[in-house]
């Protein structure tokens with residue numbers, strides 16, 4: 001299959017989506033069109049001297065999505081939307097239905113951008129809708145091939161956790177730049193408080209990629225001739241203890257570390273399941289609600305169980321040089337040493 005030339009990013013004004021659009025605009029001179037789909041029209045997304053127009057669609061209406069893909073002769077639709085539960089399923093199933101009806105459409109990527117929902121089986125409620133979308137995608141593509149001979153190439157972009165979270169409350173005056181377009185939160189490491197709550201015994205590998213680099217990776221992936229079912233990318237894969245070592249070396253500060261065994265996380269998940277009064281919040285890493293608290297704990301089980309891919313095939317297939325953990329920690333935390 002030929003590389004993509006006309007790309008639409010659904011949710012391209014959101015956290016991850018905006019990084020994808022910027023990655024694409026960085027390479028805009030090699031592409032014919034980059035557009036953003038949104039539930040409401042607004043001014044475009046500008047980066048690197050180019051603007052991607054924002055076009056309103058109704059994700060509940062297949063014809064509405066179809067008419068935008070048709071009008072702009074889109075060949076590749078990348079979903080970066082997020083909404084919990086059934087709406088995530090319906091919106092993306094409608095994108096798939098529309099894609100299969102538009103002759104110019106050749107490629108689709110559902111909104112994944114995490115551990116890869118099919119790998120990370122410990123994550124339940126948060127990833128169940130993503131797995132439902134993938135199941136529908138496979139079946140719809142096979143069905144379409146059987147009926148009309150026309151398929152759709154698809155891939156799941158998996159990047160682990162956003163490295164930007166390791167910049168939370170960093171000491172630099174321009175600290176917010178560390179977060180990219182992502183929510184400022186602490187995940188595993190709460191460096192500004194001098195602590196870390198590491199799932200397992202610190203010897204399990206963790207998987208981190210900066211949002212900015214996810215954008216560059218996806219922009220490089222659309223230039224490839226063939227998409228496998230999964231594209232894994234990483235800025236760094238390192239154990240919890242290795243990350244502690246890097247931080248302590250870069251800053252000269254000691255971290256207070258708590259190791260969280262599987263049994264304790266499972267006990268917390270049981271407690272969350274029985275509680276109806278919001279997050280139980282015993283780790284110091286406050287989740288905004290019970291659903292996210294459950295998701296954070298389940299994500300820790302993913303690390304303990306090492307439900308991670310065996311290769312980083314998108315790193316291998318492209319020339320993208322992502323920022324690694326050491327460079328990121330030096331950049332945002334290195335001034336503590338002075």
Ligand SMILES: NC(=O)c1ccc[n+]([C@@H]2O[C@H](COP(=O)([O-])OP(=O)(O)OC[C@H]3O[C@@H](n4cnc5c(N)ncnc54)[C@H](OP(=O)(O)O)[C@@H]3O)[C@@H](O)[C@H]2O)c1
Nearest residue numbers: 011014015016038039081082083111112113114160161162
């Ligand atoms: N790996 C990680 O560490 C990590 C962290 C966070 C998120 N993620 C994943 O990254 C993906 C994007 O997450 P995000 O945090 O970037 O999302 P987000 O910013 O919360 O939302 C992205 C966009 O989704 C659109 N949207 C919201 N509600 C919608 C609805 N009901 N129907 C259709 N579209 C809707 C909005 O666009 P408009 O308002 O323009 O329509 C919004 O800008 C998700 O798959 C998420 O699970 C991964």
